[in-house]
Amino acid sequence: MDIIDGLTAWIGLPEWLQSWVHTGSSTLILIVTITVPLMLAVAYLTFAERKLIGYMQARIGPNRVGPRGWLQPIADAVKLMFKEIILPTNANKFLFIIAPILSIGPALAAWAVIPFDDGLVLANVDASLLYILALTSVGVYGVIIAGWASNSKYAFLGAMRSAAQIVSYEIAMGFALVGVLMAAGSLNLHDIVTAQSGNFTDWYIWPLFPLFLVYFISGVAETNRAPFDVAEGESEIVAGFHVEYSGMTFAVFFLAEYANIILISTLTAIMFLGGWHPIWDVAPFNWIPNIVWLLGKIAFFAFFFLWFRATFPRYRYDQIMRLGWKILIPVTLVWIIVMGSAMFLTPYGDFFH
Amino acid sequence: MNFEQLLFFVFSGTLVFAATMVITIRNPVKAALFLVLAFFNAAALWLLLEAEFLAITLVLVYVGAVMVLFLFVVMMLDINLVKLREGFGEYLPIGGLVGVLLLMEMAIILSNDLFGLERMPEPAGHDAAYSNTRELGRLLYTFYVYPFEIAALILVVAIIAAISLTMRKRKTTKHQDPGEQIRVQAKDRLRIIKMPSERRP
Numbered sequence: 001m002d003i004i005d006g007l008t009a010w011i012g013l014p015e016w017l018q019s020w021v022h023t024g025s026s027t028l029i030l031i032v033t034i035t036v037p038l039m040l041a042v043a044y045l046t047f048a049e050r051k052l053i054g055y056m057q058a059r060i061g062p063n064r065v066g067p068r069g070w071l072q073p074i075a076d077a078v079k080l081m082f083k084e085i086i087l088p089t090n091a092n093k094f095l096f097i098i099a100p101i102l103s104i105g106p107a108l109a110a111w112a113v114i115p116f117d118d119g120l121v122l123a124n125v126d127a128s129l130l131y132i133l134a135l136t137s138v139g140v141y142g143v144i145i146a147g148w149a150s151n152s153k154y155a156f157l158g159a160m161r162s163a164a165q166i167v168s169y170e171i172a173m174g175f176a177l178v179g180v181l182m183a184a185g186s187l188n189l190h191d192i193v194t195a196q197s198g199n200f201t202d203w204y205i206w207p208l209f210p211l212f213l214v215y216f217i218s219g220v221a222e223t224n225r226a227p228f229d230v231a232e233g234e235s236e237i238v239a240g241f242h243v244e245y246s247g248m249t250f251a252v253f254f255l256a257e258y259a260n261i262i263l264i265s266t267l268t269a270i271m272f273l274g275g276w277h278p279i280w281d282v283a284p285f286n287w288i289p290n291i292v293w294l295l296g297k298i299a300f301f302a303f304f305f306l307w308f309r310a311t312f313p314r315y316r317y318d319q320i321m322r323l324g325w326k327i328l329i330p331v332t333l334v335w336i337i338v339m340g341s342a343m344f345l346t347p348y349g350d351f352f353h
Numbered sequence: 354m355n356f357e358q359l360l361f362f363v364f365s366g367t368l369v370f371a372a373t374m375v376i377t378i379r380n381p382v383k384a385a386l387f388l389v390l391a392f393f394n395a396a397a398l399w400l401l402l403e404a405e406f407l408a409i410t411l412v413l414v415y416v417g418a419v420m421v422l423f424l425f426v427v428m429m430l431d432i433n434l435v436k437l438r439e440g441f442g443e444y445l446p447i448g449g450l451v452g453v454l455l456l457m458e459m460a461i462i463l464s465n466d467l468f469g470l471e472r473m474p475e476p477a478g479h480d481a482a483y484s485n486t487r488e489l490g491r492l493l494y495t496f497y498v499y500p501f502e503i504a505a506l507i508l509v510v511a512i513i514a515a516i517s518l519t520m521r522k523r524k525t526t527k528h529q530d531p532g533e534q535i536r537v538q539a540k541d542r543l544r545i546i547k548m549p550s551e552r553r554p
Contacts, residue, residue: 130409137417
């Protein structure tokens with residue numbers, strides 16, 4: 001920071017421009033310190049996925065590039081960067097190129113309000129839960145526009161499936177978050193985490209267990225991961241909405257998908273598993289730094305995403321719609337009513353706080 | 354001109370541009386996307402007014418849900434662009450009348466003593482601890498609770514009416530009964546026959 005301030009003063013910029021440069025550059029540095037580790041985590045999540053699914057299927061997985069295959073993600077990135085981006089005939093060029101950006105933009109922008117530790121957050125927004133909900137719902141545009149701009153039947157089918165699926169599961173997801181904000185009494189993610197401070201018994205996973213299940217299932221559906229991956233169902237519509245994409249444009253879709261996996265895992269950890277709080281607030285556990293606890297919880301949920309993919313067969317389309325509308329949404333509604341009545345009509349309201 | 358004013362002009366300029374493009378651009382999908390851009394800029398303007406709840410809800414509801422369904426429908430329609438532009442002259446008088454009326458009403462409101470700049474001073478700024486969401490919720494669930502509940506009831510009735518008006522049972526629809534699918538056993542679908550081997554003819 002001081003270096004940049006000194007530099008702008010030395011060049012002789014006017015006073016107001018100096019303050020702009022100061023805020024701009026300090027925010028930019030913070031953004032980079034979040035985004036670069038995130039992108040690395042995404043790269044190694046793809047590696048973890050291939051390795052883990054390999055072991056689950058009794059094979060070894062990638063082990064050629066680097067020691068035990070550890071350089072595989074780097075090799076993949078280099079390969080994708082140097083491949084040609086092919087534009088399909090009669091595709092809408094502008095929308096075709098902008099679709100992957102629309103897909104990764106919200107996935108990264110949501111990280112602005114994620115608290116990593118007490119006070120360690122880029123922007124402590126008051127309505128951060130709403131902000132997260134709004135941004136995750138905007139991510140669907142990348143998929144829809146990609147499907148339409150590709151001028152391909154398979155891509156279009158994938159986009160249509162994805163749009164219907166994401167809009168339906170967003171409702172269940174939103175209702176699950178209503179329970180969280182009722183329990184915490186705040187839309188601020190930092191306040192939600194501090195409301196769960198203490199031991200693991202104070203985490204919201206216990207009083208909000210049905211909502212936790214609904215949230216995580218809808219999170220898997222929102223990221224278009226198996227068993228909800230009808231948007232790209234390989235055996236039916238080749239690769240779905242990104243069938244026409246190649247090279248870096250395809251890689252950006254891939255990055256967005258895995259960034260969303262980590263985002264959903266983080267949000268689940270923050271809202272239901274006490275965020276950065278240790279499992280037990282006594283000596284050997286609270287020696288470990290808070291951020292390590294948060295990262296451990298994120299890794300725990302990210303593992304579930306990979307596990308699901310190796311375990312469950314893909315849902316049929318009508319089964320997806322039935323699960324979303326007829327099971328998950330009624331469960332959340334009933335639990336919100338139970339919570340509200342317990343809080344205001346019975347003396348057991350403390351259970352939910 | 355301070356930074357806030359600059360932001361205001363950027364957002365409102367983009368808003369007006371996007372709104373104009375919505376009604377002038379030929380491609381319906383692009384028109385819908387320009388409407389999304391217009392919503393985003395309106396949300397940004399609300400953020401400048403410290404109404405963050407309304408701003409984020411606008412993005413959440415209109416951009417995240419309504420416009421997705423809009424795009425969904427527009428993409429599936431096979432719209433004939435030439436036909437769309439046919440009735441321009443026919444609708445011009447009534448459209449023009451509506452436009453002139455709107456313009457007049459806006460002029461009345463903006464020039465009247467009731468809504469002049471002296472009557473409506475700039476709202477006072479709030480400190481950092483002020484929560485727009487909390488204040489809105491408090492007003493909505495205490496002072497305006499009956500209007501709010503009545504509005505909710507009307508919306509529910511509208512949803513049920515829309516569904517019951519448009520839903521028709523078709524005999525050709527292949528309906529699946531999940532309970533029946535789960536109850537099915539292997540012996541219902543599969544028959545294992547034991548038979549002696551036969552010589553090749």
